[in-house]
Amino acid sequence: MNFANSTVSQKQSNAERLMRCIIYSPHWLRTILLFVVKSAFYILTLAWGFRRCSFRLTGQCESLRIVERVTEWLYAFFLCINNNNPNNPAGAYRFLFVLHMNNEMQWSSATPGLLVILIDQSGSMLLPMESPNEKETRTTFATKAVNRVIDTIIQKNFDGKAPKNRCFISVIGYNHKVKNLIAGYLKDLDENPIRVDKVKQKISDGAGGILEIDKSMPIWVEPIKEDGATNMKGAFEMAKEIIEKWISDKPSNPAPVIINISDGVPYFNRQGEEECKNQTIEVVNQIKAIDTADGKVQIFNAMIGNGTKALFPASKEEISTAEGKFLYDISTEIPDSYKGAAEKNGFSYKSGARGLICQCDGVELVGLIDFGSSKGQGDR
Numbered sequence: 001m002n003f004a005n006s007t008v009s010q011k012q013s014n015a016e017r018l019m020r021c022i023i024y025s026p027h028w029l030r031t032i033l034l035f036v037v038k039s040a041f042y043i044l045t046l047a048w049g050f051r052r053c054s055f056r057l058t059g060q061c062e063s064l065r066i067v068e069r070v071t072e073w074l075y076a077f078f079l080c081i082n083n084n085n086p087n088n089p090a091g092a093y094r095f096l097f098v099l100h101m102n103n104e105m106q107w108s109s110a111t112p113g114l115l116v117i118l119i120d121q122s123g124s125m126l127l128p129m130e131s132p133n134e135k136e137t138r139t140t141f142a143t144k145a146v147n148r149v150i151d152t153i154i155q156k157n158f159d160g161k162a163p164k165n166r167c168f169i170s171v172i173g174y175n176h177k178v179k180n181l182i183a184g185y186l187k188d189l190d191e192n193p194i195r196v197d198k199v200k201q202k203i204s205d206g207a208g209g210i211l212e213i214d215k216s217m218p219i220w221v222e223p224i225k226e227d228g229a230t231n232m233k234g235a236f237e238m239a240k241e242i243i244e245k246w247i248s249d250k251p252s253n254p255a256p257v258i259i260n261i262s263d264g265v266p267y268f269n270r271q272g273e274e275e276c277k278n279q280t281i282e283v284v285n286q287i288k289a290i291d292t293a294d295g296k297v298q299i300f301n302a303m304i305g306n307g308t309k310a311l312f313p314a315s316k317e318e319i320s321t322a323e324g325k326f327l328y329d330i331s332t333e334i335p336d337s338y339k340g341a342a343e344k345n346g347f348s349y350k351s352g353a354r355g356l357i358c359q360c361d362g363v364e365l366v367g368l369i370d371f372g373s374s375k376g377q378g379d380r
Helices: 138-156 186-191 232-249 273-288 322-329 336-344 362-374
Strands: 028-037 040-051 072-082 093-099 113-120 167-174 178-185 195-204 210-219 257-262 298-303 356-358
Touching: 113 138, 113 232, 138 167, 138 186, 138 210, 138 257, 138 362, 167 186, 167 232, 178 186, 178 232, 195 362, 232 257, 232 273, 257 322, 257 362, 273 298, 298 322, 298 362, 322 356, 336 362, 356 362
Parallel strands: 113 167, 113 257, 257 298, 298 356
Antiparallel strands: 028 040, 040 072, 072 093, 167 178, 195 210
């Protein structure tokens, strides 16, 4: 199927403009709808097959000539429009199509991304961090990382006097209650922090050590001050509702990302631990089944607390605690498209690795949140 001379109905910046491109696929086509609106003839078609080239990458694309060069399956919706314009027969046909990608789509003002951060605010988060490098409570540790990453995302997308709205961020806190702590596009968040503090920020010294620097830090999320249970299931249910509405309103946008920060397993409604785990896994599996034009919803988890360190494990054998193994079960496998973002944050992972880090320090937690979201940001 040669679209080299066709017009792609897609808003793009000059830097992202597509070159001449050919899709070659032994696909099956099925016309599902024909209709006429205002003298225009529409044909909506589904297509399945192999995809050789990506419509999100710039440069010359080639036709597929050997099977070994097949990269992945192609899923596409094609809309052929005939405007019946006798004065312009060459431009009478236009194609609008959406490709099913493998989490390759970048955030943009036209197609903003959705980042949902879940923060455990249960009573155990009032305990001190066990790492010798972290001398604060778990809840303070987690909220500092979230505030820093929100600020980093805003700064990465700043354009002149204000950030571009390339992302919508929702932060959900959970203990016995589940609360949407903040929600908004980048410009709204930049203009409406709770306050601005002077803080010590931990950064890598480039030689394996950690430095502290003074910085003005906007605060959007604050540490908890009271005890409570761990209704992780309810937090994922709220995230699921937000994601489903987002995809319904913006079906062609990048796949949403969830990042969950916790020190343990779910506990709610005075139920047994296994029952709470199973109910939470059921909700997470429903989220994992959600499909978008860009691929599956991605779920990352960060465990803070006891146990040995594990960065992006590919099996449960790499994890020392039951809490970590549970979070492994509710983490998605990291797509290949995230490798560049991993390297930029000082991470690496092998094939089959899950989006999970256990017993992380401050730099690693910030790195995970930035890594989980930065694939969608690209280099701005």
